[in-house]
Structures are given as C-alpha cells and as structure tokens.
Amino acid sequence: MPQVTLTVNGKSATVEVEARTLLVELxxxxxxxxxxxxxxxxxxxxxxxxxxxxxxxxSCTMLAVQADGxxxxxIEGLAAADxxxxxxxxxxxxxxxxxxxxxxxxxxxxxxxxxxxxPQGLSEDEIRHGLEGNLxxxxxxxxxxxxxxxAQGIMHATxxx
Amino acid sequence: MYDxxxxxxASLAAATAALATEDAKAMxxxxxxxxxxxxxLNKPSVVVxxxxxxxxxxxxxxxxxxxxxxxxxxxxxxxxxxKRAIPALAALANIIGDKEVRHRGTIxxxxxxxxxxxxxxxxxxxxxxxxxxxxxxxxADDYFQGMFTTALEADEIITSVSFPIPxxxxxxxxxxxxxxxxxxxxxxxxxxxxxxxxITGAGQNGVFRHTAFEAALAxxxxxxxxxxxxxxxxxxxxxxxxxxEYRAHLCNVVARRAVAAAG
Numbered sequence: 487m488p489q490v491t492l493t494v495n496g497k498s499a500t501v502e503v504e505a506r507t508l509l510v511e512l513x514x515x516x517x518x519x520x521x522x523x524x525x526x527x528x529x530x531x532x533x534x535x536x537x538x539x540x541x542x543x544x545s546c547t548m549l550a551v552q553a554d555g556x557x558x559x560x561i562e563g564l565a566a567a568d569x570x571x572x573x574x575x576x577x578x579x580x581x582x583x584x585x586x587x588x589x590x591x592x593x594x595x596x597x598x599x600x601x602x603x604x605p606q607g608l609s610e611d612e613i614r615h616g617l618e619g620n621l622x623x624x625x626x627x628x629x630x631x632x633x634x635x636x637a638q639g640i641m642h643a644t645x646x647x
Numbered sequence: 648m649y650d651x652x653x654x655x656x657a658s659l660a661a662a663t664a665a666l667a668t669e670d671a672k673a674m675x676x677x678x679x680x681x682x683x684x685x686x687x688l689n690k691p692s693v694v695v696x697x698x699x700x701x702x703x704x705x706x707x708x709x710x711x712x713x714x715x716x717x718x719x720x721x722x723x724x725x726x727x728x729x730k731r732a733i734p735a736l737a738a739l740a741n742i743i744g745d746k747e748v749r750h751r752g753t754i755x756x757x758x759x760x761x762x763x764x765x766x767x768x769x770x771x772x773x774x775x776x777x778x779x780x781x782x783x784x785x786x787a788d789d790y791f792q793g794m795f796t797t798a799l800e801a802d803e804i805i806t807s808v809s810f811p812i813p814x815x816x817x818x819x820x821x822x823x824x825x826x827x828x829x830x831x832x833x834x835x836x837x838x839x840x841x842x843x844x845x846i847t848g849a850g851q852n853g854v855f856r857h858t859a860f861e862a863a864l865a866x867x868x869x870x871x872x873x874x875x876x877x878x879x880x881x882x883x884x885x886x887x888x889x890x891x892e893y894r895a896h897l898c899n900v901v902a903r904r905a906v907a908a909a910g
Contacts, residue, residue, distance in 0.1 A: 488653055505653035505694065506684070529682055530826075535747055544747045547681045551653050552696065596747065618827070619745030 490554045494519070495563025503550045510534045510545035512553070513560060521561040521591050525621070532620030535592040535599075536560050542599035544619070561591035564598075573640040574598050574633070583633035585624035593630055596620050601638045605645075608638060648684045652693040656700070659781050659804060665695045666802040673697055673804060675717060675756030678748050702755065702806055707732045710812055710839070716755025716805040724749065733774070735816040735834070735909070739766050742820065744827065755805040761853055763794040763884070764828040768854035769847040770818060774810045775840025781806060794853040813838025815868070817909035819901050820848070823888055830889055831897040835860075835905040837868060844902060849883050849894045860902055870903040 491500045494517060501516050513519045513536070522545060525533030529547040536545045537559040564572035571579070574594050584590045600608065600616040608616065613631050622630065651672075656662040666673055672691035674680050675698075683689050702717035707728040714723060723729055724741035743749055743757075743766050757767040758778060771778070771787040778785045781804045790798045799805070813836040820832035829848030836843050842865040844857040863872045878898040883891035 504650050506648040506650045508681075527685065529678070529748065532745075532747065541750050542747050543750055547678060548751065549653070549677065549681065549694075551655070552677065552698065554655075600746070616746060619747045 488551050490550050492553050492555065493557040495559060501550075505549065505551055507550040508546055509536070509538075509543075509548040509550050509553050509558070512550040513545060513558070519560050519562050523588055523591055525588065525592075530619075530621065531589070531592070532596055532617075533589050533592040535595040535620065537595055537599060540599075540602070542596050559595070561594060564594070572598070573644065574601070574637040577633040577637035577640070578630070581629045581633040581636060583626065583629040585622075585626045589620060589622045589624075593617070593620050593622065597630075597634045597637065598641075601634065601641050604638075605642060607642070608635070610635065649687060649690045651684075651691050653696065654693055655696040655698060659700055659806070662695055662697060662700060662804055663781055663802050665693060666804070668693050671695055671801075673759070675753040675759065676719065676751040678744065678752040678756065679760050679762065680756075697755075697804065700804075705729060711809050712736065712812060713807050713809040714754050715807050716758075717753050718755075720744070720749035720752050720754070720757075721746075723754065732812050733810060733816060735813075735818050735836075736770055736774075736810060739770050739818040739834070742766070754808055758790075758808065759797065759799060759805055761791060761795055761797050763850065763853040764830075764832075764848040765854075766818070766820065766829060766832055766847060769832050769834035769845040770810070771808065772845035772854050772856060773834035773836040773840075773843045774813060774816065774838065775836075775843065776811075777809045778805055779807045779809065780804060791854050794851070796853070811839040813840075815909040817905045819905040819908060821897050821901050831894055831901050833857075833898065833902045833905045835864065835902065835909055837864070837909075841865070842868070846898055846902075849898055851882050851884055855882075857898065857902070860898075864906065868906065870906040873899060873903050873906065 487502045523533035525531035534546040670692040702715045704715040706713045720740040720743045729737045776787045816836040818834045820829045831849045832847040834845045844860040847854045878895040880891035880895040883894045885891040
C-alpha cells in the first residue's frame with residue numbers, strides 16, 4: 487500500500503493508505519480529526535475544505551496520496567494551544583455565523599484562505615462570491631459574511647504587526 | 648471507488664511508459680477524475696499523477712501566451728502577465744468552478760477531459776490555440792473531436808498550451824444557477840487566427856465554432872451585427888435545464904454580450 491508522509495496541524499505523520507483513500511478519509515478515519523465534514527461528497531458543498539500548504543482545497547476531492555509531502559491544516563489546528571480561538575473562529579462566534587454548524591468547519595477554512603489571498607481587503611460582494619464553493623443548508627449566509635468581514639480586519643492587523 | 652495502483656512519475660518518459668499500461672489513466676488536478684472514480688464510472692488499473700513533471704508555468708511573449716499543462720486555474724486567473732496580454736483568458740479562468748476547484752484544477756486537465764460544458768475549450772478554439780503534447784503540436788481545430796473526445800492518444804500527455812494574443816476577445820457564460828456549469832458559454836476573438844466564435848455548454852458534440860456568427864462579426868464587429876443571425880438547434884443539448892431552442896436563443900444573447908464586453 488502507498489505510504490503518505492505529511493504534516494497535519496503541525497505534527498508530522500506517516501500513514502499507509504489505499505491509493506483510493508481520499509484526504510478527508512485519511513483525516514477523519516485514520517487520524518480521528520472529525521472536525522472536517524463530508525457533506526455532499528461531490529465537490530460542491532465545501533464542508534470538507536482544509537488548507538493544503540496554506541491553500542484551500544476540498545479534501546473529498548483529493549486523494550490522500552496527492553497530499554504526500556504537504557502541510558495540511560484542519561479546523562482542529564486553528565486555535566492556539568491555550569485554547570485561544572483563531573480570529574475567524576472568534577468572529578464566527580461573535581456574529582453567530584452558524585446555525586446547525588455542519589458547514590462551519592469548511593466555511594471557516596475557506597474564509598481564512600479567502601482573507602489571506604486578499605490582503606487588500608474584500609467587499610461584501612467579494613466575500614459572497616468568494617464563498618461560491620461553500621453551501622450552508624440553513625441559509626445562514628448573512629452572518630457568515632459579517633463574521634468574515636470582521637475577521638479580515640483583525641487578521642490583516644495581526645499580520646501587519 | 649474501486650481501488651487502483653498509483654504512480655507519480657518524475658519524468659515525461661516514465662509517465663508515458665506508465666500510461667502505456669492497459670486501462671491506465673492520467674490525473675492532472677483530479678477535479679473531474681476523482682468524482683468520476685467515486686461514481687465508479689471509470690475503473691483504471693493505474694492512476695498516473697502528472698504533478699511531479701514540472702509542467703507548470705506561464706510564459707508571455709510579444710505575440711503569445713504559453714501555459715504549462717499543470718498550471719492551475721487560480722494561477723492563470725491571478726497572472727498579471729496574462730491579465731495584460733489576454734485579459735479574457737484570465738477572466739475565464741477566474742469563473743471556472745469555485746475557488747477550491749480553481750486551486751487544483753488545471754488547464755491541461757480541462758482540455759484533455761474536454762467536458763462539453765468546460766470553459767477552456769471555448770478559449771482554445773476561439774483563439775486558435777496550439778496544444779503541445781509529448782508527441783506533437785495540435786491545432787485546436789484538429790484537437791476537439793466531440794464530447795469527452797480529443798485527438799490525444801492514450802499515452803500522449805499535454806505539456807503546454809499556447810494562445811496567440813488577439814486584438815479583441817471576451818468570454819461570457821450563462822451559468823446553470825445550481826451547478827454553475829455553462830449552459831451556454833461564448834468566447835469571441837478577433838486576432839491572428841481570424842474572427843472566431845466558439846461555444847461551449849450548448850452543443851451535443853462539445854465545443855463548436857459558430858460560423859454564421861463569425862461571418863457576421865468579420866463583416867462588422869459589433870453586437871448588433873449578430874441580432875438576426877440564427878443558431879440552428881438541431882445539434883444543441885436539450886435537458887431538464889434548457890431545451891435546444893432555448894439554448895439556441897441563449898447562444899445569440901450571450902454572444903452579443905461577449906462582443907460588447909470585448910469592445
């Protein structure tokens with residue numbers, strides 16, 4: 487069986503997988519990181535979004551073997567060791583940007599990528615379009631957009647320090 | 648998903664050899680292949696990952712834009728050089744799928760797959776691109792051979808795609824509101840390859856050139872020149888999203904928008 491060596495949330499791991507194992511299966515089933523969700527399993531809903539080398543990707547549409555040699559960040563890897571939430575998580579809480587919460591991990595990861603990729607700042611419209619790959623079946627988009635807008639200010643201010 | 652063997656060759660020679668295996672399948676970004684494998688619509692003996700072949704990169708000269716086959720849609724969309732040389736191409740790349748798909752999907756993968764609703768085939772055909780492979784250089788006119796069908800041989804790998812820089816070009820797409828795939832996408836261009844109109848999403852046989860639109864635009868480059876030019880609906884898709892007649896109508900509307908956008 488193929489072996490995959492990767493870094494997940496800062497910890498290095500070498501795991502044996504079948505070639506057909508999806509990255510999300512490796513994370514959830516082999517590593518117990520069930521924060522990353524599988525919603526549609528057809529690359530549409532974005533509940534499975536993680537960062538691969540800092541870039542957002544749908545982990546249900548990536549083979550684990552394709553992640554060999556990469557650094558993966560999941561929702562579990564965002565908060566500081568002392569439990570301090572990432573600004574995006576904090577703003578999702580502050581603005582009540584979740585209802586059932588199922589889409590939230592993917593929303594948060596996709597939003598972090600969106601903000602990181604746009605240091606010039608994003609308008610509300612750009613945030614909405616930037617979330618094209620993430621579906622919220624509770625239709626709770628308004629507060630998600632508010633949370634991302636609030637978080638981008640904090641993230642850019644922190645990055646500039 | 649059925650299991651398969653996995654190889655990630657480090658050279659084109661090794662990749663070509665791996666693809667000579669019966670039922671081998673090449674994988675670029677995997678944005679189509681992985682969903683296809685999940686549905687068990689394909690059962691490859693070996694998946695040959697092209698990611699380690701160094702086929703990424705963008706080169707812009709005075710008269711052409713050349714893009715490595717494994718260059719992602721996101722990289723094309725963000726390229727300042729492509730935005731300057733062929734802004735329509737960067738804009739097209741920026742509306743493929745969603746952000747996460749654009750991070751992994753590649754131009755070579757899109758052209759090799761030739762999905763009848765894919766965006767890049769319209770650009771390649773309208774701009775008169777040349778598709779360079781491990782064996783030869785193929786003109787876009789000879790490359791697209793019907794839906795999911797191309798001139799590529801089983802062990803032939805696209806290495807790069809070269810687009811002549813046009814004087815004017817634009818791509819407009821009418822998206823299916825749910826899937827965001829093109830119900831009709833029209834790429835118009837006036838350049839070294841002539842005045843060309845390529846349409847994706849509408850045809851039963853995949854991307855095609857609309858010669859009546861081309862003739863009208865060659866005579867007068869303006870949206871109004873297309874006003875009364877008909878689109879026969881005999882070879883257009885008809886499905887739950889749109890009838891062939893509706894798609895024929897959309898071809899005209901979207902083409903006019905594209906010409907207006909091209910200026």
